[in-house]
Amino acid sequence: MALFSLLNLPFLLLIALAFGFLGLHLLGTGPESAELDLPDDLDLPAADPLLGIFTTPRIPLSLLLMSGSFYWGSVGLLGNLWLQQRGAYPGWGLPAVLALSLLPAMLLTRLTAQGLGRLFQESSAAGGPEDLLGCVGTVISSAIPSTEGFGRIRAYSPQGVLLQLACVTHPDCTPPRQHEAVFITGYDPDTRLYTVLGYESPDYLAWQHGHAGEMQRFEARLQQSLACQNQFESKELTP
Incomplete structure (x- = not known):
């Protein structure tokens, strides 16, 4: 089982993409114009793991893209490595792992967004x-x-x-x-x-x-x- 095999390439690229978004954010050149800032009275279903990501306060989109890419790549890589250890790798393995790893990645991204939202709220509370x-x-x-x-x-x-x-x-x-x-x-x-x-x-x-x-x-x-x-x-x- 090789970590840097073609079967793991999509997940490694997602992790690399996450570090790319982090670098852009630190340099101040990321997609800041797409910052998430929804109206306070917008009612989105809190139980929806995807829409719940967007119910957080003003957060740079580059941070959410970084989190989503990293979690999707990491969860998918772990699942793909586990599947490779089970024996012969099935033809449906890669698309199945890509799809199944997306849900936990979205849930983790939502938790991260909520944590970042609290940090941004604390910063904004330092002064009007x-x-x-x-x-x-x-x-x-x-x-x-x-x-x-x-x-x-x-x-x-x-x-x-x-x-x-x-x-x-x-x-x-x-x-x-x-x-x-x-x-x-x-x-x-x-x-x-x-x-x-x-x-x-x-x-x-x-x-x-x-x-x-x-x-x-x-x-x-x-x-x-x-x-x-x-x-x-x-x-x-x-x-």
């Missing part, structure tokens, strides 16, 4: 959306668009909690690029998206000129956010 206005962050997706989809930033809340936020930039403004600093100007409760501008960019200076009162209110929060940001960056640079 309005508390993040006036803070700065760093773009971790490829860019922050203004119209199609959204991007992601990494920012500290006033409580010192590091968060990932879904954002768009203002219309007709230059989209901030990856690793650029941004300033959070607003929050839309309907779309649950923050609006940002490139920090100290011409767009930011123009917005600042027209919102002097808000900038005075945000000043203490801005300085605290900059201090957290600088502390985080200094830790990253420390060998």
